[in-house]
Amino acid sequence: MGQLFEAGAVACSDDGSPVEDAELTRRAFEYCLMFDKPLLSHSEVTSLTKGGVMHEGMVSLLLGLRGMPVAAEDVMVAQDITLAEITGGRLHVMHVSTEGAVSAIRRAKQRSIRVTAEVTPHHLTLTDEMLKSFDSNFKMSPPLRSREHVEACIEGLRDGTIDVIASDHAPHAAEKKMRELDQAPFGVIGLETTLSVIITKLIRPGILDWATAIEKMSLNPAKILNIPKGTLQIGADADITIIDPEINWTVNVAGFHSKSKNSPYLGWEFFGKTNAVFVAGKRRL
Numbered sequence: 645m646g647q648l649f650e651a652g653a654v655a656c657s658d659d660g661s662p663v664e665d666a667e668l669t670r671r672a673f674e675y676c677l678m679f680d681k682p683l684l685s686h687s688e689v690t691s692l693t694k695g696g697v698m699h700e701g702m703v704s705l706l707l708g709l710r711g712m713p714v715a716a717e718d719v720m721v722a723q724d725i726t727l728a729e730i731t732g733g734r735l736h737v738m739h740v741s742t743e744g745a746v747s748a749i750r751r752a753k754q755r756s757i758r759v760t761a762e763v764t765p766h767h768l769t770l771t772d773e774m775l776k777s778f779d780s781n782f783k784m785s786p787p788l789r790s791r792e793h794v795e796a797c798i799e800g801l802r803d804g805t806i807d808v809i810a811s812d813h814a815p816h817a818a819e820k821k822m823r824e825l826d827q828a829p830f831g832v833i834g835l836e837t838t839l840s841v842i843i844t845k846l847i848r849p850g851i852l853d854w855a856t857a858i859e860k861m862s863l864n865p866a867k868i869l870n871i872p873k874g875t876l877q878i879g880a881d882a883d884i885t886i887i888d889p890e891i892n893w894t895v896n897v898a899g900f901h902s903k904s905k906n907s908p909y910l911g912w913e914f915f916g917k918t919n920a921v922f923v924a925g926k927r928r929l
């Protein structure tokens with residue numbers, strides 16, 4: 645880990661998989677601490693989610709699909725927080741999706757444990773009901789939850805418990821996503837729709853103001869990773885996204901720059917879109 649950090653790594657993670665071994669997590673916190681780096685956790689107890697396709701609840705029961713219970717996330721977030729507390733390490737919980745996880749992170753912050761968290765656009769806007777279509781573009785890990793968990797994630801975002809909105813962009817080849825639901829891989833793309841989802845579903849209804857939303861997509865991630873980004877100060881890298889907040893557009897496969905098309909928002913109508921992207925002063929889009 646030391647060599648990785650010296651080579652420029654900004655954080656440590658096994659994302660895609662959780663680190664379930666508590667002793668390994670504890671050591672990872674201790675080593676990260678020496679370099680002042682955060683540990684990014686995909687919090688899941690895999691013995692509880694084994695064979696699971698979607699959120700465990702009434703809809704999974706109706707559809708006869710194997711469920712992934714909220715406890716799988718709640719238990720691991722609790723373990724990660726406890727280990728962050730005893731080591732003094734910095735925990736960042738990725739893609740939070742349950743009411744229990746939001747509550748645990750809120751309590752941990754109140755006790756000054758060094759924890760930050762993120763949520764994805766799909767966990768803020770979609771529920772397990774979407775799986776009634778048997779469309780694998782609604783299959784991700786953690787899974788889409790029921791309405792009360794979506795509400796808890798939105799509340800966590802609003803009250804500052806959740807620091808970051810992250811796309812959790814996970815491209816997959818069409819032929820893999822076209823397999824039957826239990827065979828298709830987990831994950832959806834999000835880079836090209838995240839901003840529009842946030843504008844349409846959070847900013848326009850007044851749940852977040854512009855400054856807070858932008859902060860959660862740029863400044864806060866940079867702070868957590870301790871990189872000098874997310875600001876337009878003089879001397880900062882000219883990484884700039886220019887946004888048209890009013891444009892009305894419909895998501896369609898042909899419009900994607902991404903080679904992968906596995907979006908859960910195909911056919912949705914959104915307000916707001918990226919007009920131009922500059923990276924280090926050069927226009928890229």
Ligand SMILES: [Zn+2]
Nearest residue numbers: 659660686738
């Ligand atoms: Zn993950």
